[in-house]
Amino acid sequence: MHSDVKSINVKNSWSKEERAAREEEIQTMANIMKNSQLVDLCFLIDCTGSMEPWIDAVKDGLLEIIANITKAYKDCSLRVAFVGYRDLSDKVPFSIYPFTTDLEELREWIASVRAFGGGDKCEDVHGGISKCLKLDWKNPTKMLFHITDSPSHGANFHNGCLDDYIHFDGDFKKIDELLDGILQNRIRYYFGSIEDSTTKMISVFNQRIARNLKNNQLDWEITRTEVPKGDLQNFVSVLTESVSTSITTTVKIGKEKRTLKQFTINTLQPSWADLEWKDVKIRTLKFPKDKRSLKEVFQGEMKKDIQEGKIKISEHPFAKGGQRIAFYGISHLFDFHQKTLRAETLVALKESKWEGPRQNNKRYYTDFIEVQSYASFCAFKFNKKIEEFTTKKLKFLKVKFFSIMEKDYPRYLLLEPYLKGDYHKLSNNWNYVASKNVDEEFINLSQCFSHFTLDATEGYALVTDIQGVIVDSEIILTDPAIHCVDITRFGGTNLSKAGIDQFVGNHECNRFCKLLNLRPLSI
Ligand SMILES: [Zn+2]
Numbered sequence: 128m129h130s131d132v133k134s135i136n137v138k139n140s141w142s143k144e145e146r147a148a149r150e151e152e153i154q155t156m157a158n159i160m161k162n163s164q165l166v167d168l169c170f171l172i173d174c175t176g177s178m179e180p181w182i183d184a185v186k187d188g189l190l191e192i193i194a195n196i197t198k199a200y201k202d203c204s205l206r207v208a209f210v211g212y213r214d215l216s217d218k219v220p221f222s223i224y225p226f227t228t229d230l231e232e233l234r235e236w237i238a239s240v241r242a243f244g245g246g247d248k249c250e251d252v253h254g255g256i257s258k259c260l261k262l263d264w265k266n267p268t269k270m271l272f273h274i275t276d277s278p279s280h281g282a283n284f285h286n287g288c289l290d291d292y293i294h295f296d297g298d299f300k301k302i303d304e305l306l307d308g309i310l311q312n313r314i315r316y317y318f319g320s321i322e323d324s325t326t327k328m329i330s331v332f333n334q335r336i337a338r339n340l341k342n343n344q345l346d347w348e349i350t351r352t353e354v355p356k357g358d359l360q361n362f363v364s365v366l367t368e369s370v371s372t373s374i375t376t377t378v379k380i381g382k383e384k385r386t387l388k389q390f391t392i393n394t395l396q397p398s399w400a401d402l403e404w405k406d407v408k409i410r411t412l413k414f415p416k417d418k419r420s421l422k423e424v425f426q427g428e429m430k431k432d433i434q435e436g437k438i439k440i441s442e443h444p445f446a447k448g449g450q451r452i453a454f455y456g457i458s459h460l461f462d463f464h465q466k467t468l469r470a471e472t473l474v475a476l477k478e479s480k481w482e483g484p485r486q487n488n489k490r491y492y493t494d495f496i497e498v499q500s501y502a503s504f505c506a507f508k509f510n511k512k513i514e515e516f517t518t519k520k521l522k523f524l525k526v527k528f529f530s531i532m533e534k535d536y537p538r539y540l541l542l543e544p545y546l547k548g549d550y551h552k553l554s555n556n557w558n559y560v561a562s563k564n565v566d567e568e569f570i571n572l573s574q575c576f577s578h579f580t581l582d583a584t585e586g587y588a589l590v591t592d593i594q595g596v597i598v599d600s601e602i603i604l605t606d607p608a609i610h611c612v613d614i615t616r617f618g619g620t621n622l623s624k625a626g627i628d629q630f631v632g633n634h635e636c637n638r639f640c641k642l643l644n645l646r647p648l649s650i
Contacts, residue, residue: 166266171272210223217245252279281296284296350369451480487536508583
């Protein structure tokens with residue numbers, strides 16, 4: 128009952144056709160990765176009265192933002208535009224600079240933009256968005272960064288601000304058309320929120336987008352980011368991170384056919400007493416205990432581990448990520464050694480937020496467990512080597528999976544410890560390396576860790592896409608990717624040699640690489 132000799136991964140049993148299809152898919156992914164680093168970034172800025180410091184912030188921060196982004200994404204190429212808007216009654220309602228790669232010239236021009244006018248509290252947000260849509264968008268990654276301290280005209284968009292056009296867009300016709308334009312052009316819309324007076328507007332915009340999303344092919348919404356009043360320094364960080372996320376998101380949406388599941392987020396825990404226990408068999412992979420090298424472990428297999436227990440699952444997810452939704456759960460697992468049931472623990476249960484041929488099947492979950500287990504084993508080996516040089520550690524969450532029957536079909540869920548904290552992305556599965564907002568020691572450790580995995584497996588596999596939550600001196604990681612020369616392994620994020628080459632071409636060895644005597648990389 129406890130263990131099984133068979134391994135989860137079935138190696139090398141693919142047909143010639145399956146291999147060819149996978150090769151082609153990797154090639155397509157690699158191309159999308161490359162193209163996604165061509166970015167159109169448009170600033171949509173309220174240029175009325177109180178906004179002068181923010182115009183200056185864009186001007187002063189522009190070069191730093193670009194420098195940060197190109198540091199994070201080595202092949203990134205950006206075009207930047209600026210749309211300033213004021214109010215319906217203002218003599219100069221707009222100040223517009225079309226997309227350009229000449230950032231020095233754009234900076235000089237922004238320096239000449241003045242904040243004036245406005246009158247009442249509300250401004251012509253609709254007009255601003257409309258001007259943005261008329262720009263010549265053409266790069267694969269498109270993003271709009273909107274910053275204002277005032278809502279749009281119309282009672283629909285604010286809670287009783289001073290508004291000379293209170294009946295404006297009463298039937299949402301204008302805004303629906305504009306947001307549809309944003310959607311059709313696949314423009315990622317980021318909103319930098321300075322004041323609470325804009326909260327209703329953005330939530331109404333998001334409700335309209337959700338209403339108008341056709342056949343749920345996308346999960347699109349305006350990302351609202353707090354930009355505390357007066358904190359111009361933070362503004363640069365917020366922007367850098369937004370662009371980084373945009374690039375990654377573009378890659379993910381390019382990938383496959385799927386539809387968004389229907390769900391409502393509820394952050395409250397359910398009343399557990401009202402929910403039924405379900406008997407489950409929880410599967411994961413076991414770390415090998417023998418003395419094989421990391422390379423031998425990778426080329427071999429890890430054994431299955433099966434545990435019995437009971438689970439309760441909340442009806443609604445409490446959070447949504449780029450790929451998955453997370454439900455609260457409580458688990459009551461059978462302890463094999465003690466021959467008793469362990470105490471109930473709060474866990475996070477995750478499933479794909481998409482419906483599609485690749486989503487709700489066993490393979491999706493076994494691939495996930497395989498990637499996480501091998502990465503976790505690498506981290507275990509890595510920490511042993513690095514512990515004499517630092518008190519910081521990289522750890523992967525212990526992830527398992529199980530299925531329950533629902534309406535005659537199995538529903539698969541990942542199970543992991545419930546974890547709270549700030550989420551950080553240190554690298555992606557291509558050439559992104561974080562440069563801001565995270566303790567540099569963690570960035571260096573994570574880069575060294577990836578190098579270590581490639582070194583220890585002698586070029587067979589690379590653990591990358593390092594992301595997670597920092598808890599004291601540890602970063603608890605989840606959802607890595609493994610690029611492996613064997614294309615039949617480690618799921619859809621395995622970009623094989625193309626992914627390994629990207630890392631090798633971009634990686635800069637740091638002090639940890641040297642302390643561990645890792646061999647220098649070369650293609
Ligand atoms: Zn290195």
